[in-house]
Amino acid sequence: MKLSYYPGCSLQGTALDYDKSVREVCAALDIDLLEIPDWNCCGASSAHMTNHEIGNRLPMRNLLLNLDHRHDILVPCAACYQRLRAADIALREDPEFWDVEAYSPDFRILHISTFLAEPEIIARIQEKIIRNLDDLPIACYYGCLSLRPPKVTGARNFEMPTTLETIVEALGAAPVRWAHRTECCSGSLTMARPDIARKLVGDINTAARRGGAKAFVTDCPMCQANLESRQLDNNPDDSLPAFFATELIVAAMNGVYPQKQKKLHLVRPDVLADLFTAQEAAGEERP
Amino acid sequence: MNTEPISPESGSKKFLEKLKTMEVDVHSCYQCGRCSAGCPVSEFFDLNVMEVVRLAAYGAEERLLTSKTIWLCAACETCASRCPNDIEIAGLMDVLRELALRKGIRPAEERIAIFHDCFLGSIKHWGRAYEVGMIGAYKLRSRDFMGDMKLGLDMFKKGKLSLKPHSIQGKSEIRQIFSGKGKEYER
Ligand code: SF4
Ligand code: SF4
Numbered sequence: 001m002k003l004s005y006y007p008g009c010s011l012q013g014t015a016l017d018y019d020k021s022v023r024e025v026c027a028a029l030d031i032d033l034l035e036i037p038d039w040n041c042c043g044a045s046s047a048h049m050t051n052h053e054i055g056n057r058l059p060m061r062n063l064l065l066n067l068d069h070r071h072d073i074l075v076p077c078a079a080c081y082q083r084l085r086a087a088d089i090a091l092r093e094d095p096e097f098w099d100v101e102a103y104s105p106d107f108r109i110l111h112i113s114t115f116l117a118e119p120e121i122i123a124r125i126q127e128k129i130i131r132n133l134d135d136l137p138i139a140c141y142y143g144c145l146s147l148r149p150p151k152v153t154g155a156r157n158f159e160m161p162t163t164l165e166t167i168v169e170a171l172g173a174a175p176v177r178w179a180h181r182t183e184c185c186s187g188s189l190t191m192a193r194p195d196i197a198r199k200l201v202g203d204i205n206t207a208a209r210r211g212g213a214k215a216f217v218t219d220c221p222m223c224q225a226n227l228e229s230r231q232l233d234n235n236p237d238d239s240l241p242a243f244f245a246t247e248l249i250v251a252a253m254n255g256v257y258p259q260k261q262k263k264l265h266l267v268r269p270d271v272l273a274d275l276f277t278a279q280e281a282a283g284e285e286r287p
Numbered sequence: 288m289n290t291e292p293i294s295p296e297s298g299s300k301k302f303l304e305k306l307k308t309m310e311v312d313v314h315s316c317y318q319c320g321r322c323s324a325g326c327p328v329s330e331f332f333d334l335n336v337m338e339v340v341r342l343a344a345y346g347a348e349e350r351l352l353t354s355k356t357i358w359l360c361a362a363c364e365t366c367a368s369r370c371p372n373d374i375e376i377a378g379l380m381d382v383l384r385e386l387a388l389r390k391g392i393r394p395a396e397e398r399i400a401i402f403h404d405c406f407l408g409s410i411k412h413w414g415r416a417y418e419v420g421m422i423g424a425y426k427l428r429s430r431d432f433m434g435d436m437k438l439g440l441d442m443f444k445k446g447k448l449s450l451k452p453h454s455i456q457g458k459s460e461i462r463q464i465f466s467g468k469g470k471e472y473e474r
Contacts, residue, residue: 009416014447038456040414045362046403047410050384052309053474057464058410061457099469148364149377158368184327184363191425192398193331193359194434200327225447229438264445266438 004066004073004107005033008080008221009041015077015221017264021246022076022112028253029124033074036065042083045188059087060098063105070105076112076246078145078220084109086152111146111153113219113245117163122170131255132172133248134275139213140164140175141204141242142182143223158182167245168217171252178211180204187222190230201230208240214271216242228266241269251276298346305386306343308474311379313344315372322366322376332356333395336366336376343379352387356380358396398429411465414455419448 003026011019026033039062048055063084066073075081088109095103115121147158155161159182165175183204190197204227208216218224224242231239242265251257257273306313322336329335333355334342342351351357357380366376387394394400402425409421422439426432442448455461 009418009453012415012453013418013449014442016447040455040457040461041410041416043410044406044416046406049362049381050388050400050403050407052381052385053467053469054407054464055381057468058461061460061464144363144365148368150368184361184365186328186361186363188361189328189359189399191422191435192396192402192429192431196328196331196359196361225442229435264447266441266445 001030002032002034002071003110004069004071005035006039006042006062006073006075006080006084007035008075008077009044010077010079010221014225015244017261018076018221018224018244018246021244021250022074025116025125025246025249025253026074028128029121034069034071036062036073039065042080042087044079044083048083048086049188055083056087056090056098059083060091060100063088063091063103064100066107067105070107072108072110074110074112074115076219076221078111078143079222081109081111082145082148082153085154089152111219113146113163113167114155116245116249117166122166125167125249125253126170129171129252131252131276131279133168133252133272134172134279135174136271136275137176137212137214138168138173138243139178139208139211139216139240140168140181141208141216141218141223141227143187143218143220144182144184146219147182164217164219164245168248171248173217173248176208176211176213178207178213180207183207185223185226185230187220187226190222190226194230194233197226197230198233201227202234205231205234205238205240209238213240215240215269217245217248218242219245225266232266236267239267241265241267241271243269243272248272299348300346302343302348302386303346305382306379309375309378309382311343311375311382312372313340313374313379316340316344316370316374317372319371321369321371325365325369327363327365328359328361331359339383340374340376340379343383348386351383352390352392353395355395357383357387358394358399398431401425401429404428407465409452411461413452414458414461415453417452419450420452422448 043058091103147155150158186197186200227242360380364377405424409417
């Protein structure tokens with residue numbers, strides 16, 4: 001299986017390890033990722049929030065670059081996903097308006113966890129797992145941009161999504177029931193108004209702990225960084241590490257959680273690391 | 288059907304025209320409050336979301352463009368996803384921010400506007416976001432020198448902030464986009 005791949009800027013910077021884990025999962029599943037050549041930034045929230053033309057034209061350039069080989073595009077970042085989808089809709093509606101002669105490709109734009117949660121992909125992931133996650137109580141956190149607005153994202157269940165739960169359950173973790181799965185963490189404001197981010201992340205943290213979670217799992221690089229950093233600002237003792245879904249898959253596939261990976265977290269990810277050491281000590285071979 | 292604006296005052300006609308071309312149907316709002324109820328940032332707003340929509344229907348441009356709300360909105364799309372009348376509320380916020388910038392109205396939340404501008408500046412220059420450059424520019428312009436110093440250093444130590452920008456080949460296309468491609472037709 002071949003897919004075009006749009007990593008986006010975060011995955012080349014603050015979420016470099018997310019990129020590595022996506023590539024590793026896909027390699028294990030025999031999915032060839034063909035990075036869109038010379039892709040540019042999708043403009044993220046800042047572009048569409050302040051300039052309609054630039055906010056559309058930046059993601060459009062990437063879609064037009066994909067016309068050459070026309071594979072479905074895999075997008076790990078929630079913001080990139082939303083921007084590419086919005087640009088795709090605008091281009092299909094009126095290519096001429098955007099100075100494009102014709103645009104009606106049959107490739108799809110795929111968000112990572114929606115893709116990974118498809119039954120046949122989940123089955124293939126399960127075949128590759130050598131260690132399960134021992135009922136680790138985990139809060140699946142979706143945030144905003146892979147879900148909303150549903151007109152753009154195509155999310156089937158935008159108020160009650162289940163893709164992350166499906167993935168972590170397949171790994172043997174135990175997703176908790178909790179309230180704030182789709183609440184905003186205000187990632188787009190976090191630098192200019194950290195006080196707002198602290199408040200929203202604080203509420204998310206309280207809800208997750210109330211649900212009994214020992215960690216978060218997410219698929220959004222901005223959420224991951226914002227959750228970990230703003231929890232630490234609030235209260236280091238109560239902070240929960242935030243894992244990427246693909247990071248957990250890689251850990252379960254390899255049966256280890258390397259020291260190097262551990263160091264990349266701002267909040268100590270001991271809950272996951274200890275789980276693997278405990279399994280080792282018990283000498284168990286888990287399915 | 289009455290298609291006249293519901294405004295009790297004489298609002299800006301040009302502004303209402305603009306909303307029409309952007310397909311933001313503020314006149315269908317019946318003030319149910321669902322948008323305001325779900326907004327995660329509303330406690331920090333000076334106008335709540337349903338007030339923004341109603342004021343937009345009044346054409347009360349100036350009050351909107353000088354508000355904090357348009358800058359504090361996080362573009363989370365909760366309001367627009369839930370509006371029973373399918374009003375593009377987050378899209379309305381986009382229109383308001385862009386209009387405020389075009390008119391040179393000083394943003395009521397200046398640091399947020401500077402952040403967006405610095406982020407876009409780095410894309411304009413390199414084609415991809417360059418975090419270190421962007422943060423540096425933001426710090427200088429916002430004079431927010433101390434904020435998140437520790438976080439920045441921690442991220443740097445963890446190798447999450449690269450000192451090298453990622454530059455693309457097609458920079459001339461990006462420049463063209465930033466130089467106002469499409470705007471020739473005043474849209
Ligand atoms: S949810 Fe829609 S109809 Fe209800 S108050 Fe908000 S904008 Fe108006
Ligand atoms: S898009 Fe803006 S106004 Fe709407 S709910 Fe989110 S933060 Fe509030």
